[in-house]
Amino acid sequence: PRLVYVKRPAPDMEPRLAEMLARVQDEDSTSYKPFADAAELTRLLSDDLAILLTERFDAAGRQSTGQGRVPHSNLPVPVSALIGREAVLQDLGALLDSDDARLVTLAGPGGTGKTRLAIEIAAQRASRYPDGAFFVDLSAERDEAGAYAVIARAVISSGAGDSQPLEALEEALRDRRALLVLDNFEQVTTAATGVAGLLQHCPGLTVLVTSREALRVRDERVFPVPPLALPDAGSATLAVDDALESAAVQLFVERAVAMASDFSITEGNAADVAAICERLDGLPLAIELAAARVNLFAIDELRDQLATRLDVLRGGPRDLPVRQQTLRSAIGWSNDLLSDDERTVLRLIAAFAGARLADVDAVARRVPVLDGIDVVEGLGSLVDKSLVRSIRGLDGRPRFSMLQTIRDYATEQLDSAVELAAPVRQAHAEHYTERALQLQRALHERERCVALSAMEDELGNLRTAWDHWLQAGEVDRLHELLEPLWGFHEARGDYAAAIALGDELLDVLAQQPPTADRRRVEYALHLSVVRATVAARGFTPDAERRMRAALQQSENVGDERRRHTTLRSLATLHMIQREFADADDVARELLALAEDQQDPTMLSESHLVAGTVSIWREGWTEGLAHIDTAVESFSPSAPSALFRVGPHPEVVSRALAGLVRWKVGFPDQAAHESARALELAAELGHPYSTSYALFHAALLDMWRADWKAVAANGEDLLGVADAHDYAVWRALGIVLRGTAMVGSGDADAGLAEVERGFSLYHGLATPPVFWPSMLLVRAQASAMAGRLDDALE
Known part of the structure; x- marks a missing residue:
């Protein structure tokens, strides 16, 4: 209140002064008091000051709990916007609004942005807590006593509750909302009780905790903080708009621009930015540290540096805690909190590319230095501490893995432990080679x-085992592991991966002494690689040259099954x-060899070759008996040939049987065989x-003349070819598409598409096995379009 003291006016007071005094007296916020002389003014001042001081002391007493005053809030004010967390904030807000979520733990490894998320959600919901929101x-802190004390100092007045902080907090907050x-709780977990x-x-x-591990107390609700959403970084090119749909890329670009104002994301660097974000697992801290390096590296250079080096990610803002100024420090902070x-x-887990608990335990049992360590208990603790993730495999069972950035750090730690690294990697390679052989046997069974x-779940571990044996030059082990790996890649149609494995083993074989056994293995593998190359890319001049060289050695192979495979390739050529x-x-x-071996698969494939030759030499009817x-x-239970390439023999037999039966006048049987070939291929997943x-x-x-069906099958063929980079099938699919267009009335555009397919086919150099069929298709398309001269060429 305002107190105004005015000396009583003389009788002849100025009219304007009298008007002003009247206006002051009318104001509610002002107390107007007249006085006659100095003695009366002194008395009035003494009385009014006494009243004001008494009111102030009474107010302070009403606010006091005897232990200190509760302030309203001390939440930090972020200096930048939170990016890409809208959905997470919504889910977290819904959890905090529920009646049974009074203790919520934001859990995740270092660098996931737990603290920033906690501050943001607390600021959004501060108005719901009229008695304060405290950070x-x-x-x-390193113990529970220190934790309780610092919490008390933040919530109640300075110095209050230093001796009994928990009791002081209970008194201060008992009747308040x-x-x-509580940030960084992982190192004072004993304070959870x-x-x-x-x-x-x-x-x-309500208590909101950020921690790298759960508190593990009753009624705790753990909210895992996910990394930022990543873009599709699988292709060499990426549209800018597609890249910027990813929150990880958005964060990188914002921080990069802050460091280098001339930085921008373009069509030329979008894929590299996406690859960087993927390499860093979408971790906000790692992305910010990487973006801080754009003034030192070009984006492609930064991508390459990050492929092998964690120490590139240093130099974070000085106002960050030291543990967050480099990625290694952030992960090392968690490592330092672990027991030995x-x-x-x-x-140990760093050696695995994701694993089942049974496999981790089996590998650990092969390593003597791990005797006495409870691996299961340790793994469970690492999951609780957010250093290891438990995710579902393709079979629905738990698999344990690490974010790549954490695995890189753990791998460095494994490499530094010389007494552990060698036996762990040897045990890992031995275990997964045995497991691959078990799975390979199942590839030829019902399951x-x-x-x-x-095998898809374990592919990373199988490749890790392969690389171990490759580095050690273990030819026998490599050859042992190649069979299941080749079988998997062949089943998935990934011939490029199979070829790469074969070439790596051939390089190792070339360094071995030139024994007869080595030459036999080298020959068989060389032929398989060539045939896989032909299956995926066609008969290139190099493939033909290598095949002819291999065929010259076929008489000395000494393995009838592989000789049979060689002869099949020779017949095709x-x-x-x-x-x-x-x-x-x-x-x-081929037929004589198959009869001698009484092998169902060899018999089926031999008759298939004989039938195809008969069709070309004598006609459809003559070839039908062999088909x-x-x-x-064909026997589904017969063992498959090692290092098989190309289509499944039963699929080939039934597909050809459909064509032959149409040509000899059995249309219903033709349709049945064709449909069965499609069904079988789908069942095989090949x-x-x-x-x-x-x-x-x-x-x-x-x-x-079912042009809709031609178009549909042609488009499906193109889809498979594009997914697996089958150059031959891509060219054939385009020719089919063009033929269907001609048949549907779009002659000019259709013929142009047919010729485009032929151009791709010609690019495969020596024409592959489908060349006659291609010529027939083009002839029919030209005839339908009324271009008889072209059809007759």
């Missing part, structure tokens, strides 16, 4: 799909070059066989 940084944000007790005594209190056994288990899914008499001679030799025998001879069945089904549709 407490526990990073400097408040929010406590005290926090739980505080919640019991203070029904209006936990650190050992972390190093083929289950085995393929299991003769047919491509229209040497049908020579192809017929080879077919007869039917091929279908009848993309190359699917491609073969789709192409031959489209040929049958073309003969039936």
Whole structure:
């Protein structure tokens, strides 16, 4: 209140002064008091000051709890906007609004942005806590007593509750509705029981914790903080708009621009930015540290540096805690909080590319230095501490893995422990080689799909084992592991990966002494690599040259199964070059060899070759008997040839049987065989066989003039070819698409598409096996378009 003292006016007071005094007296906020002389003014001042002081002391007494005053809030004010956390904030807000979530732990490894998220959600919901929202940084504390004391100092007045901080907090917060944000709780986890007790005594209190591990007390609700959403970084090019849909890329760009104002994301660097964000697992801290390096490295240079070096990510803002100024420090902070056994288990897990608990335990049992360490307990603790993740594999069972940045750090720690690294990696390679052989046997049994899914889960570990044996030059082990790996890649239609494995083993073989055994293995593998190259890319001049060189050695192989494979390739080469008499001679030799071996698969494949040769030499009817025998001879239970390439023999037999039966006048049987080929390829889950069945089904549709079906099968074929980079099938699919367009009335555009497919096909150099079929398709397309001269060429 304002107190105004005015001396009583003389009788002849100025009218304007009298008006002003009247206006002052009318104001509610002003107390107007007249006085006559100095003695009266002194008395009035003494009385009024006494009243004001009494009112102030009474107000302070009403606010006091006897332990200090509760301030309203001390939440830090962020200096930048939070990026990409809208959905997370919504989910977290919904959790905090629920009645049973009074203790919520934001859990995650260092660098995921737990603190920033906690501050943001606390600021958004501060108005819901009329008695205050308080932020407490526990990073400097090492025991529960220190934690309780720093919480008390943040919530109540300075110095209050220093001797009994928990009791002081209970007294201060018992009747209040408040929010406590406890940051960096992972190093004072023993204080969790005290926090739980505080919640019991203070029904209006909500506690939001950030920690690298859960508190593990009753009624705790753990909220895992995910990394930022990543873009699709799988391709060499990426549109800017597509990249910026990712929160990780948005954060990188914002921080990069802050460091270098001339930085911008472009079509030229978008894919590299995406790759950087993916390499850093979408961790906000890691991304910010990487963006801080754009003034030192070009984006592609930064991407390459990050492929192998964690120490590139240093130089964070000086106002960050020291532990967050480099990524290694952020992860090292968590490592320092581990027990010795936990650190050992972390190093062990670094050897795995994700693993089942049974596999981790099996590898640990092979390592003598791990005797006495409870690996299961240690792994569970690392999961609780957010250093290891538990995720579901393709079979729905838990698998344990680490973010790549954490695994890189743990790998460095493993490498530094010389007495542990060598035996762990040897045990890992031995275990997964044995597991690969178990899964390979299952590839030829009823549970083929289950085995393929299991191998897909373990592919990273199998490649790690392969690299270990490769570095050690262990030829026998490599050859042992190649069979299941080749079988997996062949089943998935990934011939590029199979070829790469074969070439790596050939390089190792070339360094071995030139024994007869080495030459036999080298020859067989060399031929398989060549055939895989042909299957994926066609008969390039180099493939043909290498095949002819391998065929010259076929007589000395000494392995009838591989000799059979060699002869099949030779027959194919003769047919491509229209040497049908020579192809017929080879077919007869194949049949004799298969009869001698009484191998169902060899018999089926031999009759298939003989039938194809007969069709070209004698006609459809003559080839039908061999094709039917091929279908009848095939045995699903027969073991598959090692290092198989190309379509499945039963799919080939049924697809060809469909075409042949159409040509000899059995349309219903033709449709049945064609449909069965497609069904079988789908059951096998084998993309190359699917491609073969789709192409031959489209040929049958073309003969039936069912242009919608031709178009549909052609597009499906293109989809498989693009997904697996099958150059041959891509060219064939384009030709089918063009033919369907011609058949549907769009002659000019359709013929242009046919010629585009032929141009791609010509780019494969020596024409592959489908060249005659291609010519027939083009001839029919030209005839339908009314271009008879072109059709007759």
